[in-house]
Amino acid sequence: xxxxxxxxxxxxxxxxxxxxxxxxxxxxxxxxxxxxxxxxxxxxxxxxxxxxxxxxxxxxxxxxxxxxxxxxxxxxxxxxxxxxxxxxxxxxxxxxxxxxxxxxxxxxxxxxxxxxxxxxxxxxxxxxxxxxxxxxxxxxxxxxxxxxxxxxxxx
Amino acid sequence: xxxxxxxxxxxxxxxxxxxxxxxxxxxxxxxxxxxxxxxxxxxxxxxxxxxxxxxxxxxxxxxxxxxxxxxxxxxxxxxxxxxxxxxxxxxxxxxxxxxxxxxxxxxxxxxxxxxxxxxxxxxxxxxxxxxxxxxxxxxxxxxxxxxxxxxxxxxxxxxxxxxxxxxxxxxxxxxxxxxxxxxxxxxxxxxxxxxxxxxxxxxxxxxxxxxxxxxxxxxxxxxxxxxxxxxxxxxxxxxxxxxxxxxxxxxxxxxxxxxxxxxxxxxxxxxxxxxxxxxxxxxxxxxxxxxxxxxxxxxxxxxxxxxxxxxxxxxxxxxxxxxxxxxxxxxxxxxxxxxxxxxxxxxxxxxxxxxxxxxxxxxxxxxxxxxxxxxxxxxxxxxxxxxxxx
Numbered sequence: 001x002x003x004x005x006x007x008x009x010x011x012x013x014x015x016x017x018x019x020x021x022x023x024x025x026x027x028x029x030x031x032x033x034x035x036x037x038x039x040x041x042x043x044x045x046x047x048x049x050x051x052x053x054x055x056x057x058x059x060x061x062x063x064x065x066x067x068x069x070x071x072x073x074x075x076x077x078x079x080x081x082x083x084x085x086x087x088x089x090x091x092x093x094x095x096x097x098x099x100x101x102x103x104x105x106x107x108x109x110x111x112x113x114x115x116x117x118x119x120x121x122x123x124x125x126x127x128x129x130x131x132x133x134x135x136x137x138x139x140x141x142x143x144x145x146x147x148x149x150x151x152x153x154x155x
Numbered sequence: 156x157x158x159x160x161x162x163x164x165x166x167x168x169x170x171x172x173x174x175x176x177x178x179x180x181x182x183x184x185x186x187x188x189x190x191x192x193x194x195x196x197x198x199x200x201x202x203x204x205x206x207x208x209x210x211x212x213x214x215x216x217x218x219x220x221x222x223x224x225x226x227x228x229x230x231x232x233x234x235x236x237x238x239x240x241x242x243x244x245x246x247x248x249x250x251x252x253x254x255x256x257x258x259x260x261x262x263x264x265x266x267x268x269x270x271x272x273x274x275x276x277x278x279x280x281x282x283x284x285x286x287x288x289x290x291x292x293x294x295x296x297x298x299x300x301x302x303x304x305x306x307x308x309x310x311x312x313x314x315x316x317x318x319x320x321x322x323x324x325x326x327x328x329x330x331x332x333x334x335x336x337x338x339x340x341x342x343x344x345x346x347x348x349x350x351x352x353x354x355x356x357x358x359x360x361x362x363x364x365x366x367x368x369x370x371x372x373x374x375x376x377x378x379x380x381x382x383x384x385x386x387x388x389x390x391x392x393x394x395x396x397x398x399x400x401x402x403x404x405x406x407x408x409x410x411x412x413x414x415x416x417x418x419x420x421x422x423x424x425x426x427x428x429x430x431x432x433x434x435x436x437x438x439x440x441x442x443x444x445x446x447x448x449x450x451x452x453x454x455x456x457x458x459x460x461x462x463x464x465x466x467x468x469x470x471x472x473x474x475x476x477x478x479x480x481x482x483x484x485x486x487x488x489x490x491x492x493x494x495x496x497x498x499x500x501x502x503x504x505x506x507x508x509x510x511x512x513x514x515x516x517x518x519x520x521x522x523x524x525x526x527x528x529x530x531x532x533x534x535x536x537x538x539x540x541x542x543x544x545x
Contacts, residue, residue: 022290084354106403
């Protein structure tokens with residue numbers, strides 16, 4: 001080949017439909033959210049209250065069936081504020097959090113709302129690990145994790 | 156008892172944000188033919204193949220099928236081939252699989268290959284997001300970057316690590332990458348430059364995040380008898396292992412420490428009779444996809460106490476001139492063909508031990524450590540290589 005030929009690039013795309021069962025446990029959790037209740041499962045052996053609820057405890061390898069209601073307030077364990085736009089992900093800026101609800105032994109991943117995020121300096125002064133947060137419910141709840149609109153600082 | 160095993164040949168490809176000059180099998184061929192050439196072996200000398208890639212970054216499911224012919228003509232010679240996928244540790248697990256094949260006594264010469272075309276992934280974060288469960292967590296926009304950012308926020312909060320510390324990590328890796336012809340990002344970076352790059356996810360800036368790369372890597376593992384016949388200076392495996400942490404991100408919010416990696420390191424150091432890693436190791440290739448992770452890895456791997464990782468980089472201990480150079484290659488921070496990156500760490504460590512790391516060679520390397528993490532920081536692999544027969 002004496003001459004450099006243009007390399008041809010072939011476009012590709014996956015658009016594959018799936019259906020995922022939420023199963024018995026997450027379904028009950030989601031129905032609870034619809035009624036503004038946050039439910040978790042306690043392990044009969046290690047006594048940990050697991051959030052989000054799951055069908056078995058991996059440490060004790062026991063099935064879980066002991067439902068307990070946990071608080072709608074909790075403590076901020078960790079956070080990040082995402083400023084980059086990624087297709088299919090929330091519009092930036094958004095604040096991803098881990099919040100440990102009162103009465104639970106593990107943290108729930110969710111979003112933080114009602115804090116201005118545009119200026120990182122002021123946002124990171126306002127958002128502090130250990131701060132108290134509370135759930136804000138959506139008016140229209142459909143039985144899913146988004147029934148909690150976000151968590152916000154306790155006034 | 157496992158048999159003694161050594162690495163006798165390594166092949167790397169050039170990497171970039173899109174190797175449009177080669178098809179996928181050609182990219183793999185580039186790595187495999189380089190490894191065979193370095194070991195002066197023919198495809199017929201290979202007894203089995205372990206192959207790693209992280210579906211579906213390439214946009215082709217199970218690319219081991221497409222790449223069969225590039226794996227030393229495995230289809231033509233009817234070799235056994237085993238596919239491995241364990242997230243970011245895919246390459247590390249593929250190395251372990253190659254090692255275990257030989258250590259078991261069932262195979263004498265095994266080719267470990269890992270490849271990834273993240274450059275053909277138009278939206279890498281979307282693909283990463285498919286790895287998150289669809290019931291509770293996928294909708295949140297979690298991904299590798301946000302999880303690394305959670306680690307950074309916690310490390311800042313607990314130990315007082317700063318954005319400047321992260322910038323020093325980025326600068327060190329970019330400087331090293333300039334000496335590595337197989338690196339993707341090869342640009343000058345100063346601390347000031349790094350701190351002016353845009354915020355991706357607080358506190359991580361663009362300079363704290365790895366690129367999306369096309370690349371492949373191949374390593375040949377051989378039994379003691381074969382290794383001594385093939386080369387005078389192989390890299391002996393003196394310790395290796397993998398560890399798994401739990402699935403639920405919220406069950407382990409203590410992101411400032413990487414306890415699972417500490418536990419794995421203790422297991423592997425025991426095998427390799429390493430008492431003081433800072434003193435006993437000569438070089439380490441760590442999976443630093445995000446700058447803060449290199450700092451946490453220093454601590455988890457026992458190079459310093461918890462919380463002192465920032466001090467280690469500030470003192471220059473892990474630069475090329477320091478006591479323990481970390482990532483002479485520039486690391487994952489400068490080159491990330493995801494499924495291949497863990498195998499590249501092992502390859503770079505092996506090159507250092509074999510004295511074949513060219514412009515990025517650390518003088519007189521006797522022991523080198525290779526690490527990978529994956530699965531939303533739930534998996535780690537380690538492999539320890541030595542110039543001395545164990």
